[in-house]
Amino acid sequence: MSNEIPVKQVDPSSGASDNKKNTGTTDLYASRKKIYVREVRGFFQRIRNVSLTALMGMYFLFVWISVDGQPLIYFNLPDREFHLFGITFFPQDLILLSGSLIICAFGLFFITTLFGRVWCGYTCPQTVWTFIFMWVEERIEGSRTKRMRLDKAPSSRSKIAKKSAKHAAWLLIALATGLTFVGYFYPIYDLIADLFTLNANGWAYFWVGFFTVATYLNAGWMREQVCLYMCPYARFQSVMFDPNTMVVSYDPNRGEPRGSRKKGVDPAELGLGDCIDCGQCVQVCPTGIDIRDGLQYECIGCALCIDACDEVMDKMNYPRGLIRYTTENELEGKPSKLIRPRTVGYGLALALMVLAMGYTIATRVPATLDAERDRGALFKFNGQGRIENTYTLRIGNMTEVPQTFTISVSGLESIQILTDKVITVDSSEYRTLPTVVDVDPEVISSASNTIEFTMTSETDPSLVLETESRFVGPNR
Template identity: 75%
Template sequence: MSNDIPVKQIDPSSEPSNNKSKPETVDLYASREKIYVKEVKGFFQKIRNVSLTLLMGMYFLFVWLTLDGQPLIHFDLPAREFHLYGVTFFPKDFFLLSGMLIISAFGLFFITTLFGRVWCGYTCPQTVWTFIFMWIEEKVEGSRNKRIKLDKAPNSSEKVIKKTIKHGLWLFLALATGLTFVGYFYPIRELIVDIFILDANGWAYFWVGFFTIATYLNAGWMREQVCLYMCPYARFQSVMFDPNTKIVSYDPNRGEPRGGRKKSVDPAEAGLGDCIDCGLCVQVCPTGIDIRDGLQYECIGCALCIDACDDVMEKMNYPKGLIRYTTENELEGKPSKLLRPRTFGYGAVLALMIGAIIFTIATRVPAQLDILRDRGALFSFNGEGRVENSYTVKIQNMSEIPHTFNLAVEGMDDIRILTTTTVVVNSGENRTLPTVVDVPPESITDTNSTIRFYAVSKTDPSLSLETESRFVGPRPRQ
């Protein structure tokens, strides 16, 4: 698809001085023409079928899986808890989300620098759902030629039935997509029941409806328009390309001049290249471009044109690879490098961030101890003549099991906790406990002393928490 604007050259000397030529009007945006994608089989299509099956399977299956009675993936927004593969995260762990977003970004940059838009062609959600919707359309309405004829034909019972079945299946898949997405925030087993007995809250209905409509429109109707006009990746991908990036390309040195011929004709004797100008590479393209026109931002790197062209080359007894994953340098006969400074840079940052996230999660303590000293009173004397300070102990249990903690305090001679020293904290609970600490007056050496609180789990002795606080007392006697 060319973006060039045709220009008419005007020679002022050839025009009468009193005749003002009218400027030519050019439309910069053309109405969408429906793309009828032809089914194709081949090596890259098999790879995509595997990736689509895995991704769709993970999306629809993981929401139903549980681990130790907890959903495998559950974003519990009201409780501010995020359960991922047996680990519970809290809002204070959001810096991990930032790290994961950075990893995703540099991972995309790294892969794009090496292999172009393979993300778009094989794993992008828009591609995954669009190909599933296209598969449904193919099974219901038939091959590319049958679909074209069906759309051009006047309304009939056959046409209405096929269109109804197709859109019904599209809406069913879109509804399943919406329910599954909301199921990651609202336990899916409860959501399904509540939705259909009309007992779910309004937001659940809104988001299920929103994602159902969005999926139906994006994958069923808009399709390539999302990639061409809505996705920013198509626009900035070029800054990550260089002459060593492997992309789907047509080899003009081998294919030109193109032209039709019989299988028995020797292309060299006929003065032709290997391209027989069959147009299959255009018919199988989900964005409707002609890869023979060169690199275009509309290309999503799906390689369907490679499978189609290889099939034609095989039938013509020509070598495969007229359209292939290659680099600009290779097409020009120059050496191509897979590893280069840019890939080393992206790879180094990616490895560093992955290592940092793994280390942070591996060393993450699944509980937190906070001590707040009562600022309403400096200190007081109890009936035993000992100096007291009041505190609020907060223990947050971020693990998947309840813990029983033993409290202790150190830092001054004969210091002790007067209140309870055993605290039971359930999974996900943030327990608050008023606590009183006292010491004998002779142990006070300063008006403001440093003490340390400890909380050791009886359930898991390896889980030990500690934090620092202050003990305020009277001025010590000289």
């Protein structure tokens, strides 16, 4: 028996007409065949329930939480402000957003190299909402067998009631999803009030409706079609796999040849493997594949087939693990390596980027100061015989509270500010302040001199801003 992961050879002309069989062609599009997923309980399903509860809890609760009167997460697109966990980011912080996306990408590569598509199986939004919709369907229409009989049954009052209840529940979940998503861009309390009093603008209604319909269709009707045909990750994931990657696999060395038998019979006496060919692993698969056919791109790594097979093995008094998370090397009897060049490379790159991002955020000054000298005039002498230069100070407050700044200037002896030295800047506000500076001409030794403006917050003394500029005087 071969030690390699078996691959099923599929005849592309199977199920086609006689003419297609002769020509070896097949339709480019086939109608979706509905998949009836059987409910299963087990270790990996419990893990998914925890991750699902945590992710859905964060998604639906964070939008309602405020910190110092500011939403915990709020993307204020009109004012170009992004509030995340008490920190306000602005368009000039785009580098941080880019860094975050790069970190997420490398994190996905790193995890995929180690453990395959665990992202798809446990945390992907499509998976999370699909499993919620399947749970609702199971509660209303019954088990897999009952759902199949219900769909084949003629229309009746009971069937219409169950179908209507299911779709109504799906639509309510989809509506809550749409409202919550828009609530991250439009304060949720205002959004709910404005929607139901018809005071919201048309875009608010459009986006709530759009995400409601998208959730209803993706999780209720399309389901595995999104994973198989719309998600690019399903296609390029293979470049991150190697023989040491942990994937959900069937062990043919132990399971083949498969066949039914009575409980308590030694399969070796019948010349059979441990697989009793019950089909439970296929019935619980949300993408409708048979994991026994080998590694397939359709597999999302949800491990429902592992739970189903372990349940059968327990009933037959066979050891668990006929289907399990394993590596190609392990199935071939070779040692598996967790630490290898690819994982080390991804891990180091990820660690360095996380450290760099953390340092950038930790040292980020939540305010900005820029000084621009008036280019319309070089300098002038005032009534006291001192040399004046005019500047425009631009101050930005990226904190969550108003800041009152005291302004000072240094760099030349006897230099002073003639205009306002105190300014209050509201939260998320940018202000400009015309400023006039003068100096005794006796202390100027060159036509251009470096000076420094300093702004110290009276609200938060630890917040100190500094910027350099040039003071222009007569050439000596």
